[in-house]
Amino acid sequence: MGLRPPETAGPVGPRLPGARIPVARPGDGRLLRPPARPGQPAAQERIDPSALQTPSVRAALAGVSRICPAFTPRQVLREGSRHILVAGTIGRAPVVAKCLAPQAVRSEYFEQLVADFHHEVAVYRAFVRHRPPVRLPRLVAADHDRCVLVMERVPGRPAARERHPANAPTPGEVRALLTAVRTLNLWRPPTDVFQPRLDYQLEIARYHSVGQLTDRDAGDLRGLLHGLGNAPLQLCHGDALLSNMLLAPSGPVLVDWEQAGWYLPGYDLAVLWSVLSGDTAARRQISQLAQSGGTLARDAFLVNLVLVLMREIRLYDVPGAGEEQRIMIRRLYDDAALARRAVRAAVGTR
8 A cells, every 4th residue: 555664564544623622732741641431440440539529520410310310420530621421320230421521611612522422422322223233332311402421331441541552452452443443334324324524625625724735745635535536435433542442351342432424434444543653563454454445445545544644743743742742743744754655656546
């Protein structure tokens, strides 16, 4: 596919603010850890009963009690400025309540947060009617208007805790995760259940307007897109980070479905390629999977890959980055250059 760095023998896979909410913070030099996920092992969580008494958590619990009067809170998994996660039980069943934080009302991303929450609720409800071929937390209850979601709490651990993990999962775990993602991608639910989640022409124009894509880059991507005009879209998780995948005894479990919908083929693979920079073998598997669908699938993967890498660069290349983050930023720029060359090679074969 052309995704081969010149100094190695192995192959190597967007949104601007307003299209997807950044999780990085300017001035934070560490590799940022994701929030706690439903299903994170209780042994790794610090139980603090007083956390259940903060005003934000109490407001969230009031919303949960409206739809689940039997919900008994046990511990706060996360209290952030955007979401609050509270683990608890309904009877003997372990569950997790996810709520929009009261502070989110003052966020510049408030409308997007609400829209994404509504979308995730809609996805979980759709999965009740049309069961997907992958494991995900079972929906218990939801309040669309108050942005409250109660899900089964699945036992397991995140495949990684960082967005760009320094240590990749084992080869066996990577194979299991890729199998789960591909199983989802090949599923064909009714077309009216989900909606397209990415305007590719708009994304190219945005990154071009801020200088992340050159005139030639934008032209090459539009050329590939033109050839993909009749390519069928693919159902994708949309945020297939390792931190959004649990390794459970029964196999991988996918969580956080806010971005699920129709994409060009290979979007989830491109996300995984972008965060597995330290695992050449995993990247080789991803590249082989992307090519296995033929020329159209390869071209779609490359378009997705460039846009995903542009998003990651914009997310992390911020003032005040520490040394560890600067190393990752340089790696992202190297990956982006590699992806650009692969796109140009693909355009040359059209």
